[in-house]
Amino acid sequence: MSWAGPFQYEIGKSPHKSAEPAEVVFDEQVPTLLCLSHLRWSFVYQRPQHLMSRFARDFNVLFCEEPVPTEDAQPWLEVRPEENGVQVLIPRLPAGCEGEAAEPVLRRLVDGYLAKLGVEDLLLWYYTPMSLAFTDHLEPKVVIYDCMDELSAFHGAPPQLIERERQLLRRADLVFTGGYSLYEAKRKHHDNAHPFPSSVDVDHFAAARRPQADPADQAEIPLPRLGFYGVIDERLDLPLIAKVAAQRPDWQIVLIGPVVKIDPALLPQRDNIHYLGGKTYDELPQYLAGWDVAIMPFALNESTRFISPTKTPEYLAGGRPVVSTPITDVVRTYGDTGIVRIADSPEAFVTACEAALADAEDRDSLLEKADEILGDMSWDHTWSLMKEKIQCAI
Template sequence: MSWAGPFQIEIGKTRYSTPPKYSHSTSPSDNEDTIPLVCFSHLRWNFVYQRPQHLLSRFARDYRVYFVEEPVDSESRTAWLDVRTDEGGVRVVVPKLPEGRTVEQTNETLRTLLDDFFAAEGIVDPVLWYYTPMSLDFTDHMKGRVTVYDCMDELSAFKGAPPELIERERTLLDKADLVFTGGYSLWEAKRSLHANAHPFPSSVDVAHFAQARAGMAEPDDQKDIPHPRLGFYGVIDERLDIALLDELAAKRPDLHLVMVGPVVKIDPATLPKHPNIHYLGPKVYDELPQYLAGWDVALMPFALNESTRFISPTKTPEYLAGGCPVVSTAIRDVVRTYGDSGVVRIAGTADEFAAAIDAALEDAKDRDRLLRTADAVLSDMSWDKTWNEMKEKIECAL
């Protein structure tokens, strides 16, 4: 494919990092009973294990799932797709594009690459699943038997969001047959924009995080941190109240804050530096219970701003499944769902956080009551339940 002007690019072939789980080299009817589901996401499959991974790995039990990531730059002048098969059966599709291209060139290349790939894979009339409205720039011509918009966050409020995102979302809402939201507050914001919108708050894999309750071997980078030990895992970005952490650590040097996760979209140099704040970097999903097992209290020190107005943090039920009491700022969906639970305390200022942490440490002394209460809160929560309810709504729309 050639472009007007000096920029020129060749469309290459798909390269499979792992052997295809499904083969359509002879005929699309090889798997004619397996409906393809194609997801377009702004998140990387191997970044942080969260809502998309929980849901799509389960959909892969019944659907032929493709997870299409945003493109990454390549030194090659050939545009191509890197396709690998996740152990759960999800096919992860990563476009590799030459540098120096315009937005228009990117979108046209992605259209060509994906159209050719879909044809080669025998993907006909799939379920189209969107996490980002910006993917419409190269998929608006695609037709699916059902189109789903899983709106897990209010992306337009995030730092660095493209200005055209709101307009793209309106287009996606018109295109979608079903809209799922990542929490009740987000559903309240979207339900007037779509007649078939449904709230699906963040859920939990109880068995995975309950490993922390039995005690686990301490990770090397955490084992020497003194107690009381307060923990947070997740993305460290503009949604965290950095000033609150700074003041809390300064006022209470006896409390040690363990921060697990990648630093994204903010300068690491701006993070508070105190002897009792310990930044341990990103960890994989399987490691999280090991860290959680060594905490006395789990923290959710989110800032109250536009980027957190509609969030429903997955980590709330995960912390509870691990048997850890929680102290959180007044995130609307956290207050609504857990505020009266007796195992999640809500605080605002550093002094309030310190008092809530002290109270939570006292709560943790009655371990049996803490676990009974947490189990009661989690009794109706699971990713399997969320997946089954979503699947039922999709199948009704087929």
């Protein structure tokens, strides 16, 4: 099928996966799942991408991002096919079309595209309650709210977010949460809430267990290396990183990821702190393979109160010992494992990293413990359990 008018297409390669995208595919015989997300598909490959790629086996998945500006006088909808048949929808809005003024425009764009596709059998999946403003008129079979973070605690959160979430919780048939702390908070407001901590693609990250050449930008960094990958934002404890680097100048701290919502000038600068920028999901195991210890130096603040970091099982799948600050879901899930060490101060963090470096030397024991912890954890398993909940709600 093809369409003209405002529904334009940009067929391009995803910057976070190596596979070329397929042509736009729409199967009129299967239901359509419209996912409304505050995260961009091509930003960091994480929970939404893992789940939507799998749901595309059973649904036409439309992944609608937040709008971006266009120089065009009229709004239009960019449609980009991604792997496994997912269609990424990006509303392009002219200058000045924002806030409440954008809501009816977004509604027309989404409605128009659903009409062009001939969608009759619809499910709605929300990552951001803000999208309710232009989708609350739709009549889906099921409404799912996958609450992966407490978004209202993040820097720059819209003031309407809390009220919009209340509305979404009233409308949702199912609520999934990205961890147990979030589940405990949301189950008070919804009687069909279920915890689904972020999982792991074990085979993907297990590649880090094999000896391999370092990427060019990491190859010249001396050992030992303490590494982190993820978004570098207000959730990271920058003073902690600076103090650890100062106390142990012989250790190299490798930080991988885009810098978001904080001034890059505030990042600690030392000879043994290395910022390598964002990397693709496919590249992460190669970087992880070159680290001695994986670290999670999260700040303890409102933005990290409910997080359940996906990288914990990913680091373990890669065969690396982990040192983390005392994030609640990390402590309760991994704190007694022996290879995920918890530290609540710079001095304790240094001590824990020293112990983790010793753990890394006993590789056979480390890998055995990691595999025991991971068990049958997988995104396929999470996806399967979520599908069961959805079928029960239909």
